[in-house]
Amino acid sequence: MAGKKVIKSSIIVMLLIIGGKILALVRDALIADKFGATYITDIYNFSLGFVYLLTTISYGLTTTFIPLNSEHIEHSSSRKRNRFVNNIINLSTFFTIIITALLIIFSKQIIYVFGHGFTANVNIYSQAVEIIRIMLLSLVFVTLQSVVTGVLQSHKKFYEPAAMALSSNLVYIVYLVFLTSKYGIKGFAVATVIGFFVQFAINVPRYRKLGYRYKFVMDIKDKDARSMFKLMVPIIISTSVVQLNLFINRSFANNIYFGAVTVLDYSNKINTLAYEVFAIGIAMIVYPTLSELAAKRNILEYKKALVNSINIIMIIMIPAAIAIGVLRHPLVNLIFRRGAFNLTASNLTSSALLFYCPAMIAYGVRDILNKAFYSIKDARTPMVNSFIGIIVNIIINFILVKYMKVSGLTLATTISTIITTVLMMTSLNKKLNGMNMKKIFSGFLKISFSSAIMGIFIYIVNYVCMNEISSFMMGSILSIFISFFAGSIIYFVCLHFTKIEEYEYILKAVRNKIEV
Numbered sequence: 001m002a003g004k005k006v007i008k009s010s011i012i013v014m015l016l017i018i019g020g021k022i023l024a025l026v027r028d029a030l031i032a033d034k035f036g037a038t039y040i041t042d043i044y045n046f047s048l049g050f051v052y053l054l055t056t057i058s059y060g061l062t063t064t065f066i067p068l069n070s071e072h073i074e075h076s077s078s079r080k081r082n083r084f085v086n087n088i089i090n091l092s093t094f095f096t097i098i099i100t101a102l103l104i105i106f107s108k109q110i111i112y113v114f115g116h117g118f119t120a121n122v123n124i125y126s127q128a129v130e131i132i133r134i135m136l137l138s139l140v141f142v143t144l145q146s147v148v149t150g151v152l153q154s155h156k157k158f159y160e161p162a163a164m165a166l167s168s169n170l171v172y173i174v175y176l177v178f179l180t181s182k183y184g185i186k187g188f189a190v191a192t193v194i195g196f197f198v199q200f201a202i203n204v205p206r207y208r209k210l211g212y213r214y215k216f217v218m219d220i221k222d223k224d225a226r227s228m229f230k231l232m233v234p235i236i237i238s239t240s241v242v243q244l245n246l247f248i249n250r251s252f253a254n255n256i257y258f259g260a261v262t263v264l265d266y267s268n269k270i271n272t273l274a275y276e277v278f279a280i281g282i283a284m285i286v287y288p289t290l291s292e293l294a295a296k297r298n299i300l301e302y303k304k305a306l307v308n309s310i311n312i313i314m315i316i317m318i319p320a321a322i323a324i325g326v327l328r329h330p331l332v333n334l335i336f337r338r339g340a341f342n343l344t345a346s347n348l349t350s351s352a353l354l355f356y357c358p359a360m361i362a363y364g365v366r367d368i369l370n371k372a373f374y375s376i377k378d379a380r381t382p383m384v385n386s387f388i389g390i391i392v393n394i395i396i397n398f399i400l401v402k403y404m405k406v407s408g409l410t411l412a413t414t415i416s417t418i419i420t421t422v423l424m425m426t427s428l429n430k431k432l433n434g435m436n437m438k439k440i441f442s443g444f445l446k447i448s449f450s451s452a453i454m455g456i457f458i459y460i461v462n463y464v465c466m467n468e469i470s471s472f473m474m475g476s477i478l479s480i481f482i483s484f485f486a487g488s489i490i491y492f493v494c495l496h497f498t499k500i501e502e503y504e505y506i507l508k509a510v511r512n513k514i515e516v
Contacts, residue, residue: 013162017277020165027169028269029335030176036340039124040185042261046115046250047132048192049265053247054099054139058146060236061092063374064228065150072224073154078211086217087225089147094218096143104133114247117254127185134189138196145200148207155210160203167202168195231379238370238382245393245416249409252397256405259345263406267352270331271360274320279313279364294375303435306372311443311502313364318444319451319491325357326459327483329466330476337472348406355404355411362417369424381427389420443500450494457490458483 035041065088072081103110111118111128118128149161175191183190219225246268253260293302324331328350337346370382393416400408429435462479469475495503 013158016162023169027172032336032341033339034180039258043128045261045265047135049250058142060232061146062150064231066154069154086215090218092143100139107133114251131189138193141196141200148203160206164199167198171195234379234383238386263348266349271356275360275363278316307436309368314447317361317364318447321357321360322451322455328353330479333476352406352410355407359414359417362421366421385420385424389416392416446498454487454491458487
């Protein structure tokens with residue numbers, strides 16, 4: 001793919017992701033408006049969280065499928081390639097149906113163990129079981145989508161996979177606007193299943209255009225299939241830490257008060273907004289570069305690319321974390337505070353969000369480190385660190401939840417994420433016999449200094465807007481608007497004077513794109 005085409009594709013993919021995120025915010029605002037922070041939203045968020053926890057399997061499926069299908073594209077006939085794809089579709093769907101059926105059968109026990117707070121009231125318990133049973137049906141479509149998007153990405157077709165969140169959020173918004181009053185949360189659970197189906201369906205036309213046709217093939221002894229499913233295990237474990245930590249936190253929150261799970265989830269959604277738009281995209285771009293350099297054994301350039309990637313992530317994520325921490329009240333007000341989501345819920349969510357913010361930086365750096373380990377064919381180290389992170393998170397949860405409630409859970413996640421990220425960086429530094437930690441640390445200090453100056457400015461702006469303007473909504477909008485534009489200028493000016501190499505590289509790339 002030529003350079004200009006790569007730039008064009010990256011921009012379109014980023015726009016589709018941003019579009020999906022904007023619709024996600026609209027969806028969450030509508031959920032807050034219709035259901036508030038109550039046991040109803042707790043049930044929905046708990047059930048959705050359980051489904052998302054299991055979708056980490058689909059990530060492992062896609063990650064291991066792409067390189068194998070790429071080999072078939074290069075070296076096999078279309079007939080053999082089509083057989084491989086159909087075999088993976090049928091095997092993975094078969095096992096997913098079995099797992100889904102078992103989970104539906106034992107859904108009462110799942111709620112009792114992981115959502116024990118719902119069992120105090122018989123009606124609430126019954127409703128929770130019903131909702132999770134409906135939403136577990138999504139897993140079949142998630143599996144199908146994982147293989148089909150893997151096919152598209154192995155052919156370097158990224159637009160449809162990038163548009164999945166946008167399409168499913170349209171389904172949710174239509175339901176919330178027109179059907180909530182009639183069918184309630186049960187109907188929304190059904191709409192969620194439909195949303196996952198739509199995510200799968202939008203990929204099918206492109207899939208067929210690439211020449212793939214469905215046939216029933218199920219060969220569990222196939223060498224490629226067995227190899228792929230074995231490789232999935234460490235990748236699934238190492239990439240599931242975020243969802244698993246969220247699910248563990250939901251289980252703790254479920255026993256604090258009704259609405260605690262919703263407060264936890266809403267604070268996390270704002271916190272991960274910048275991370276999911278920028279950090280994940282950067283990690284996707286970096287992965288093939290690191291893999292290519294590792295394959296060529298060009299260790300010097302590999303280390304340079306890795307360090308530059310970490311610093312670029314920090315250039316984005318550090319100021320984003322500080323800005324979201326300072327502007328947490330206006331952000332929560334603007335996105336969620338309406339209808340049944342009142343001032344108390346808004347303040348609780350803002351407090352939880354504050355302690356989540358540093359985790360955003362660690363998430364971004366950790367993703368780059370994960371890709372670095374995968375590029376040198378080491379899936380074991382990320383897997384071990386994931387286990388460490390989960391154990392640390394649980395221990396700190398037990399300590400902090402007594403004193404800080406939901407905020408304690410978000411702080412525990414931040415601490416565990418930082419610890420595992422530092423451990424991974426230390427391991428990678430040893431594995432590579434040094435990777436210029438001095439440059440990373442220097443970049444961290446310069447970026448943090450620039451971000452702190454920006455933070456002081458937007459704190460003053462936010463204080464004036466929120467205290468001098470009588471309408472909390474107008475004050476929130478002005479605070480966010482002024483802080484974003486003026487704060488960005490101050491931050492970039494500070495970066496310019498600190499002379500960070502990666503910032504100068506980004507500026508040069510932007511100038512070149514404009515000139516082209």
